[in-house]
Amino acid sequence: MVHQAGVPVFADIDRELYTLDHTDLERCLSDETFAIMPVHLYGHPAEMDEIRAFADEHDLYVIEDAAQAHGASYKNDIVGSIGDVGCFSFYATKNITTGEGGIVTTDNDAVAEQLRMLRSHGMANRDQHVTLGYNYRMSELNGAIGTAQIDRLNRFNERRKEISGRLLDALDDLNWLQPATVRDYVEHAYFWAPFEVQTEKIGMSGKEVWENLREQGVETRHRYNDPLYDQPVFARHRGFNSDFPWSANPNDHDYDLSLPNVEAVVGSMIGLPNHPNLTEEEIQYVIETVREFDTVAQVR
Numbered sequence: 402m403v404h405q406a407g408v409p410v411f412a413d414i415d416r417e418l419y420t421l422d423h424t425d426l427e428r429c430l431s432d433e434t435f436a437i438m439p440v441h442l443y444g445h446p447a448e449m450d451e452i453r454a455f456a457d458e459h460d461l462y463v464i465e466d467a468a469q470a471h472g473a474s475y476k477n478d479i480v481g482s483i484g485d486v487g488c489f490s491f492y493a494t495k496n497i498t499t500g501e502g503g504i505v506t507t508d509n510d511a512v513a514e515q516l517r518m519l520r521s522h523g524m525a526n527r528d529q530h531v532t533l534g535y536n537y538r539m540s541e542l543n544g545a546i547g548t549a550q551i552d553r554l555n556r557f558n559e560r561r562k563e564i565s566g567r568l569l570d571a572l573d574d575l576n577w578l579q580p581a582t583v584r585d586y587v588e589h590a591y592f593w594a595p596f597e598v599q600t601e602k603i604g605m606s607g608k609e610v611w612e613n614l615r616e617q618g619v620e621t622r623h624r625y626n627d628p629l630y631d632q633p634v635f636a637r638h639r640g641f642n643s644d645f646p647w648s649a650n651p652n653d654h655d656y657d658l659s660l661p662n663v664e665a666v667v668g669s670m671i672g673l674p675n676h677p678n679l680t681e682e683e684i685q686y687v688i689e690t691v692r693e694f695d696t697v698a699q700v701r
């Protein structure tokens with residue numbers, strides 16, 4: 402988006418879903434607003450009805466970031482088919498992978514045509530370059546892996562869901578480990594089995610929990626420890642050796658943004674192991690290790 406001279410305006414997150422808070426959209430709106438980009442974080446769909454309604458009211462595109470949500474659905478609609486455009490990642494850690502790469506979904510023929518051109522050097526056909534494009538083609542080898550992976554997606558997701566459910570049930574009573582909310586009208590893809598570490602209850606940060614569990618051989622996910630808007634690339638508007646296009650205002654070198662829900666949760670999220678290939682013994686080991694860690698941590 403920023404490569405196309407778009408200027409990101411960061412909305413706060415929903416405190417329960419950890420993704421775009423639609424009630425903050427009004428604040429972010431300006432005459433320049435073009436699109437809303439909800440992220441289906443950890444595999445849980447964003448609140449698409451409200452987002453879609455806001456977009457329709459203000460004539461905006463909706464671009465779904467479904468990079469973590471292959472196969473998830475919102476009120477029976479599969480993610481990636483709800484907005485105007487959906488983006489999926491097939492990076493190695495994702496629910497299904499092609500090693501690297503991804504796909505874009507759309508039912509808008511004009512957008513599809515434009516994307517096909519951008520993917521392949523801006524060519525409309527073998528002889529004509531009509532727009533400034535890229536080489537974003539997925540190789541056939543990667544594509545072949547992807548077609549085999551797609552056949553396994555439902556099975557993988559069912560297993561991720563089952564393992565995540567087991568972890569949720571078995572760790573339900575640990576007061577410092579709060580499971581993420583799952584709305585009853587969604588199908589979660591469980592890219593993560595996400596938990597929020599309640600630092601004040603255990604006296605440890607998410608990072609300390611992550612480190613301790615890792616020492617015991619339990620590899621948890623622990624990401625997003627700085628808000629995106631504080632990352633140097635955005636905070637200082639560094640792009641293409643100039644300010645453009647990071648800021649709509651070229652004099653606006655630094656901005657001072659602080660989003661309360663983001664800052665309340667940043668650094669506190671961990672994802673417990675839920676890979677579909679985990680064995681029963683490994684799942685049991687995760688549960689026992691976290692419970693043992695709870696006992697040790699509580700008496701510290």
Ligand SMILES: Cc1ncc(COP(=O)(O)O)c(C=O)c1O
Nearest residue numbers: 440466468469490491492502503
């Ligand atoms: C939410 C989200 N968006 C976008 C991406 C980028 O995907 P890729 O690395 O395939 O470009 C990722 C992958 O890490 C992601 O998790």
